[in-house]
Amino acid sequence: MNTSPHATSQVLARHDDLFSQQHLVVAGQLADNYPLNLLEQVASLQVCCSHFGHHQYFAKQASSKLSSQFSAAPSLASNSNALLLFMPKAKQEAAYLFACILPQLEVGAEIFVVGENRGGVKSCEKLLAEFGIKVNKIDSARRCGLYFGVLNQAAPQFDASQWQNSFEVALPNASLKVKSLPGVFNHGKLDEGSQLLLEHLPTLHGSVLDFGCGAGIIGASQALLHNVDISLLDVSAYAIASSKATLQENQLTGTVIASDGLSEVKQRFDFIVSNPPFHAGIDTQYETTETFLAQAKQHLNANGELWLVANSFLQYEALIKQHFSRFESVLDNKKFKILRCCV
Incomplete structure (x- = not known):
């Protein structure tokens, strides 16, 4: 969890008194530990984390005033009377969060x-209007906006199934049914990078880890095609829920792991496959994948292999050379490359 103040937090810091004695719910795309600054003002603070690492951070600070939960559909205390939402990059994720959280707030909640601004915060006006909430911009600074409205009527009850997107991925002699929630990478469709990786993976065997699994497409497809023991890992609560649903939909068994990087992984695998993330919100971020590449070898069995797909502009080869004695570029079509790393 970043402890340096993000631009959004610097705007909020001018308005700490707005949350005085509120039973406050914090959700969305947290960029730093700003919510801790509110502990002296609020009556209680519930942090709803979709990022497992953020949840771990806030859970360590838990007290009679502060609670944290890691969930794709958080459950709130009945006295919740204020919401602070950090606008996610994906508009559909914001709509999902409003649909989930607003019905649990008291009428009159702030x-x-x-x-x-570049992340589309202004779209909250239209999203909240669907709940009869008129919002106004109350501050604008550091290329950010702060909006305020009041929940004047009870919001419709949340039905998670209405937000679950279903689609199919064609495989050799099979079809994988995929379940996906807003907030998952490439929600509702198979991305081009994963498609290329699926086309070039060898016949896998033994134990397989799908790192950054998203909706579980790569790992679940290997379980459907081959006799392998699969584990699917992601930092996102939406991905964890989606991967579990994908496995269930295809009557597959596997282990789904919530983890920030490989921190929660205790075993070794014969194969690790990945379409690793390189975005944090609207910014490009390499740290997660760099840490993953540095640690992956420790989680591979003898003769184990790491297969990953990456955008061609991402220069991972130099880092891979530091940790793997053998690696090759299986494909480079100038847009994506597939790398095979051997222990």
Whole structure:
């Protein structure tokens, strides 16, 4: 969890008094530990984390005033009377969060939304209008906006199934049914990079880890095609819920792991496959994948292999050379490359 103040937090810091004695719910795309600054003002603070690492951070600070939960559909205390939403990059994720959280708030609850202008924070006006909430911009600074509205009527009950997107991925002699929630990478469709990786993977055997599994497409497809023991790992609560649903939909068994990087992984695998993330919100971020590449070898059996797909502009080869004695570029079509790393 970043402890350096993000631009959104610097805007909020001018308005800490807005949350005085509120039973506050914090959700969305947290960029730093700003919510801890509110502990002295609020009556209680519930942090709803979709990022497992953020949940671990706030859970360590838990107290009679502060609670944290890691869930794709958080359950709130009945006295919750204020929401502070950090606007996610994906508009559909924001819509999902409003649909989930607003029905659990007291009528009259105060709604605050903060986000970067380039991240589309202004779209909260239209999203909240669907719940009869009129919002106004109450501050604008550091290329960010802070919006405020009031929940004047009870919001419709949340039905998670209405938000679950279903689609199929064609495989050799099989078809994988995929379940996906808003907030998952490439929600609702197979991305080009994963498609290329699926086309070039060899016949896998033994134990397989799908790192950054998203909706579980790569790992679940290997379980459907081959006799392998699969584990699917992601940092996102939406991905964890989606991967579990994908396995269930295809009557597959596997282990689904919530983890920030490989921190929660205790075993070794014969294969690790990945379409690793390189975005944090609207920014490019390499740290997660760099840490993953540095640690992956420790989680491979003898003669184990790491297969990953990456955008061609991402220069991972130099880092891979530091940790793997053998690696090859299986494909480079100038847009994506597939790398095979051997222990």
